[in-house]
Amino acid sequence: MxxxxxxxxxxxxxxxxxxxxxxxxxxxxxxxxxxxxxxxxxxxxxxxxxxxxxxxxxxxxxxxxxxxxxxxxxxxxxxxxxxxxxxxxxxxxxxxxxxxxxxxxxxxxxxxxxxxxxxxxxxxxxxxxxxxxxxxxxxxxxxxxxxxxxxxxxxxxxxxxxxxxxxxxxxxxxxxxxxxxxxxxxxxxxxxxxxxxxxxxxxxGKLGVAVRIGKRAFHEQALMPLDQAYDYTRDVMVENMLERDTNEGITAFIEKRKPDWA
Structure with missing residues (x-):
């Protein structure tokens, strides 16, 4: 070492x-x-x-x-x-x-x-x-x-x-x-x-951008009152949904195939 x-x-x-x-x-x-x-x-x-x-x-x-x-x-x-x-x-x-x-x-x-x-x-x-x-x-x-x-x-x-x-x-x-x-x-x-x-x-093995978005939100929402946490994570979910690879992941799941992630 x-x-x-x-x-x-x-x-x-x-x-x-x-x-x-x-x-x-x-x-x-x-x-x-x-x-x-x-x-x-x-x-x-x-x-x-x-x-x-x-x-x-x-x-x-x-x-x-x-x-x-x-x-x-x-x-x-x-x-x-x-x-x-x-x-x-x-x-x-x-x-x-x-x-x-x-x-x-x-x-x-x-x-x-x-x-x-x-x-x-x-x-x-x-x-x-x-x-x-x-x-x-x-x-x-x-x-x-x-x-x-x-x-x-x-x-x-x-x-x-x-x-x-x-x-x-x-x-x-x-x-x-x-x-x-x-x-x-x-x-x-x-x-x-x-x-x-x-x-x-x-x-x-998970989609990296989703994990990065999720980790940030996990720690941020824990510091907020309940109503603020839901408002904040709503916006985070929108951000995540608009990612190209998230769209591909959902489409691949519906089509029963592996996602083609960049």
Missing amino acids: SDALVTCDVTERIAVLTLNRPGALNALSDAVLAALKDRLTAIAGDDTVKVVVIRGAGKVFCAGHDLKEMQAGRAAADGGAAYFADLFTRCGAVMQLIPRMPQPVIAQVHGIATAAGCQLVAACDMAVAAEDARFGVNGVNIGLFCSTPMVALSRNVPRKQAFEMLTTGEFIPAARAREIGLVNRIASPNRLEAETMALAQTVA
Whole structure:
């Protein structure tokens, strides 16, 4: 594997991003966050990529922020206040970039996903986890409430379940993560990559413009009151219907043939 902190491999229109800092449990250092942002930004502008998978090298998916790097920030005259604010702003920007990307993003989780690592899973559109994977927002165990990870987590799972995870600092197994909606699918460890890629390939096989339109609308309407959401998605449906390949897809279905998509 490349020495890059986040590697990128594209196969059959699926981009696989690998957090590549296994010796530090793929902690989200300043450099890793910058590399991940650069990779995601580049892919967002690449129309040839239809799905993105994020995974971790080594034993775990991601162990959260780099605590040693954070502690070093305390050496500043302000005790680290400016550095901490900048760090959490940069991390938040990466987490917000994921739902704004035109391509669906799938987390492939093994080992542990903890604190900002769990936040990264929650920020992705979908997640597939190994049966023995564990998830936690356990900053409270060392005196740091996971307030920024809480944002993505509480938008994925029921409030009481999120609050329990945040206040107890306990890990939950993959099966429980699926029950509460943090994970879509679980697989045996030796099938994790295959199951993740099967999901990615299914999505990549759909009409790209429809998925891009739909992902944008999915996240936008979730922030709106009910009546506004229906008005907005009405216009989105019109936009989608007017696409050349949507017309072809419907016509092909009626005529019982495969669509001739550009």
